[in-house]
Amino acid sequence: MKAVKFDPRTKIALLLFCILCTTFSGTLELQLILTFMIAVFGLLAGKYKYAVLGLVCYGVLWGTSQLILQSLTGIWQAMFAAFFALVHKVYPCGMMSGIMIGSTKISEFMVALYRLHMPRSIVIPFAVMMRYVPVVFEDWQYIKDAMKMRDVTPSIKGLFTNPSMTVECVYVPLMMAASKTADELSIASVARGIENPNPRSSLIEIHFCVQDWLAVFVFLAFFMTTLALRGGFI
Amino acid sequence: MSKQAGNATAKLNVKDLITTGIFSALLFLALLIGGIPFGINPVTTFYMPFGSALLGGPILLLLIAKVRKRGAVMIAGILSGIIFIAIGMHWAIGLGCALGGIIGDFIAGIGKFKNMKLNTLAYVLVSLGSTGTFICYFADPQSWNTYMLNGKTSEGYIQTMSANAQGWMLPVILIGTVLIACFSGFVGTKLLKKQFEKAGITA
Known part of the structure; x- marks a missing residue:
């Protein structure tokens, strides 16, 4: 079917x-x-x-x-x-x-949301958010591996024996990665003309x-x- | 673009929107991952907002520190609310998150997004959003439960409910959430000072 x-x-x-x-x-x-x-x-x-x-x-x-x-x-x-x-x-x-x-697909979503006359200040963060959620899990795997290599245990046990260290080791790389991604992504999308004030056209027709x-x-x-x-x- | 940085009344540009989107994803996951261990257990379901409030503080504070303009917290709250509703949480959670974001945005704006105490208060408001369901529950616990029992409520059941649900639980949930969110904001403030300001990624 x-x-x-x-x-x-x-x-x-x-x-x-x-x-x-x-x-x-x-x-x-x-x-x-x-x-x-x-x-x-x-x-x-x-x-x-x-x-x-x-x-x-x-x-x-x-x-x-x-x-x-x-x-x-x-x-x-x-x-x-x-x-x-x-x-x-x-x-x-x-x-x-x-x-x-x-x-x-995210692009289909974006077209649909623009057609529904959603403001850009909602559509852009929404699209980025949908795309970024799976990336967080991917990043998390890498961070866990890196932590193991440096003898930090990313586990519940570590949270109790060494709380401030574990919290820092989880948050800092995760948020550094996030803010770096934000910078890179905004450069990339500005280069592709996302700031163009005209209505967005799309190859996808709905x-x-x-x-x-x-x-x-x-x-x-x-x-x-x-x-x-x-x-x-x- | 760089000229506008630090000006609290400036409009959000594309970079701010993308930053907000990415940190909204992190914030949403923090709220969700913190809430799940409490939510799946029938005994602790009522304390779900505690778990939600625990993780998000550093994320929202860094978002405010990176954008420092009106609207970022609001968008983060509204988007988390929309996604919460979309994955089927009770509508009151979504509404609560959105309202918390809107009010929190104004409160953080009073301090020009630089006063850490007001920024923490904004986070407290966003995390209070997840108590929305329980406010609904305690407003009318009987209709909530009769829905489950298909109207087959016995006399004894109603008595147990009224003996069990418990005027004191709602204040405990609210105050506990505020305290935990404050703690999370405190950790966030420390992290910002110690790590992110030195690394120069705050605006």
Whole structure:
């Protein structure tokens, strides 16, 4: 099956609906249906493994939480109820944004955000941020190796035996690397004309097509159902 | 570009925007990584803001020291808030981060972004954002939990809840978060003085 191409704006809209649905949904069954819909969307967008794994994990989680809530009583039930409420509210949106980020290029995001008339002071930091998060983990691996070579243990144990040293050895290289990257990246992007005040053009074209309207319609219908089941008012 | 440096009223240029983006990524990860060990454990879920507040201080302080213009803290707070909402955290966390960033930006601006105490206060405000969920929870704990139990609340359950959730927990969470964020800011101040100012990477 060939992956269907969705407009980045559709994905943003769907994420918004996911957030609204999890905020307003009254029952766990609805959350299960929502996760299933997200998994279907993931399959369509070409994230096969992610979608299937995400759905299976949620199924297990769903079963466990039902079991725990039926079998426990009193204070433990209250504790777990609060905890699982948090997990069930987080999970569908987390899965949706995972699919969204995994299936969209940063440049597509930027085009979409400019089309939505977001100001440059939000779009540029946002794009840089999305790109930099994976780099932090990469940097962290290098820093850990370097620390080992210099006999500093980047571990919980080191944090207790030698706190100030460990804190410095973690923060200083990480933040030095970050500020150096910031300098280099701004030089590179100024050289490529990011300061040009004219509207940005792009080789990537994004349109709203049939599949986008369909996806938005399905999620909107689901959201309406959620609201109706809840009692009809916000 | 360099002429504008140090002028607190100047607009953010591209370099500032990129710096803000990179440090927002670090700040977001610090908030997330600090919060996870508390968040996944049902007993300590309520103390999640403590963990979040612990790590971010040096990062936000260096961001302020590098940019020193109105808007950097605001953008960092808003972006972290957006991403928090996007990965499915309760909307109150995102709103809290954004509000904390906006107010923190003004407060740090009072000291022209050079007063370390006010800068630390800005960080405290941003990290208080993650208590948003719990403010919501304690405002109406019953509806939060009935959602989980599909309306099958028993009399005993409601009694346990009201005996357990606990007016004192919210002040403890808020005050604890402020204290830990202050500590984080203190460490950040030390680090800035000892390392980053010498290295000349602050503006």
